[in-house]
Amino acid sequence: MGRAAARASEIEVRIELKPGVIDAEAESVEKSLGLLGIAPVPHVSTARVFVLRFPGVSGRDARRLAEEAVERLLANPVIHRVHVRPLGRA
Amino acid sequence: MGRAAARASEIEVRIELKPGVIDAEAESVEKSLGLLGIAPVPHVSTARVFVLRFPGVSGRDARRLAEEAVERLLANPVIHRVHVRPLGRA
Known part of the structure; x- marks a missing residue:
């Protein structure tokens, strides 16, 4: 196994609610901040x-695996907007 | 009210668990990804x-208010590591 393969590729997945979808947690925070003055x-x-930190995986493969994780587990396309961003190798 | 005051300052607050604190959601995701193959x-x-988007507030005041929100509501210093970052004005 080469040196490159021993490193890890990191991908950041950021999941937001689509515009128009009620963000109940955000509303709760707003209310609480108002109550706190x-x-x-x-x-x-x-x-x-x-x-997501993939050991021994190229940046390209890590991105593909992260996108599969988003589709199959992390996000619901009906309500979520997703940003996938490579953080590089470590 | 001047033009600057009519704009809004945005601050991003990112809250992570400190190293050593068990991230139960992350463990659950890892397990599920394994089960998915x-x-x-x-x-x-x-x-x-x-x-946090503050209407009619300077970047400096917005940051101060965001830090107050972190201390009083959003984060628990025992378990959380917090990054506060200005996103600029919109």
């Missing part, structure tokens, strides 16, 4: 991030 | 992102 209360939106 | 199974870590 933070003024002006900001508009809040949320996202979930998964960092 | 994705190979090699990546090491997974998760983060929660809040984007």
Whole structure:
């Protein structure tokens, strides 16, 4: 196994709600910030991030595997908008 | 109110678990990816992102308010590592 193959490729998957989908957690945060007296209360939106670290996998293969993970497990295309971004090799 | 004040400042707050704190959601994702046959199974870590959009607030004040929101509501310093990052003005 070459040196390159022993390293790991990292992919960041960021999952947001599509515009128009109610972000209940964000609404709850806005309400709480108002109750705490933070003024002006900001508009809040949320996202979930998964960092996938693939050992011994090329950047290209890692991206493909991450996209498969998004499609089959991490995101629901009806309500989610997804950004997949390589973080490089470590 | 000047033109600058009518704009909004956006701050991104990214909340991760500190090293050593068990990331149950990440473990669940790893297990599921294995069951789905994705190979090699990546090491997974998760983060929660809040984007706070403050209307009519300077970048500096927005950052201060975001840090207050982190301290009083969004994060638990015992288990969380927090990154606060200005996204600029929109």
